[in-house]
Amino acid sequence: MDDYPLLDLFWTMLWFFLWIMWLFLLFKIVSDIFRDHELSGWAKAGWLIFCLLIPFIGVLVYVIARGTGMTERDAARAKETEAAFQDYVRKSASGAGSPGGSGAGxxxxxxxxxxxxxxxxxxxxxxQKAKAKILA
Structure with missing residues (x-):
C-alpha cells in the first residue's frame, strides 16, 4: 500500500466510475436501438456495429445524433406503461373482465x-353452482 498513493487511488476510482457510467450508457443505447420501431433493420445493425466496433466514438455520436429522440421514446414508453397500469387497476377494481372478480363485476x-x-x-x-363459482 505504501507504493500506491492516495491520489492515485482517487484517480483510479474516478476512471472506474466513469467506465461503469459508460457501460450503463452503452446498455441504454443498445436497448434504445432495439426498441426503436422507426429504425429499419439495417439502420439498427449499422448503429449497433458502430457502437460496438468503435465504442466511445459510437456512443458519443449516437447520443449527439439521437439523444433527443431517445428521451422522447422513453417518455412515450413510460406514458404507455402508466396508461396500461391505470387501465389494469380500473378493471381490477371494478371486477370487469375477471370471471371470479369481486365488486361490481x-x-x-x-x-x-x-x-x-x-x-x-x-x-x-x-x-347455485354458478353463484358459488362467482363468489369463490
Whole structure:
C-alpha cells in the first residue's frame, strides 16, 4: 500500500466510475436501438456495429445524433406503461373482465344469473353452482 498513493487511488476510482457510467450508457443505447420501431433493420445493425466496433466514438455520436429522440421514446414508453397500469387497476377494481372478480363485476354476474333463473333458463342447482363459482 505504501507504493500506491492516495491520489492515485482517487484517480483510479474516478476512471472506474466513469467506465461503469459508460457501460450503463452503452446498455441504454443498445436497448434504445432495439426498441426503436422507426429504425429499419439495417439502420439498427449499422448503429449497433458502430457502437460496438468503435465504442466511445459510437456512443458519443449516437447520443449527439439521437439523444433527443431517445428521451422522447422513453417518455412515450413510460406514458404507455402508466396508461396500461391505470387501465389494469380500473378493471381490477371494478371486477370487469375477471370471471371470479369481486365488486361490481360479481354483482352484475349475480344479477344476470338471477335473471336467467327467473326466466327459467337455469335450474336451481345450476344457479347455485354458478353463484358459488362467482363468489369463490
Amino acid at each position: 360479481a354483482a352484475d354476474e349475480l344479477a344476470r344469473l338471477a335473471d336467467l333463473k327467473a326466466k327459467g333458463a337455469l335450474t336451481e342447482d345450476e344457479f
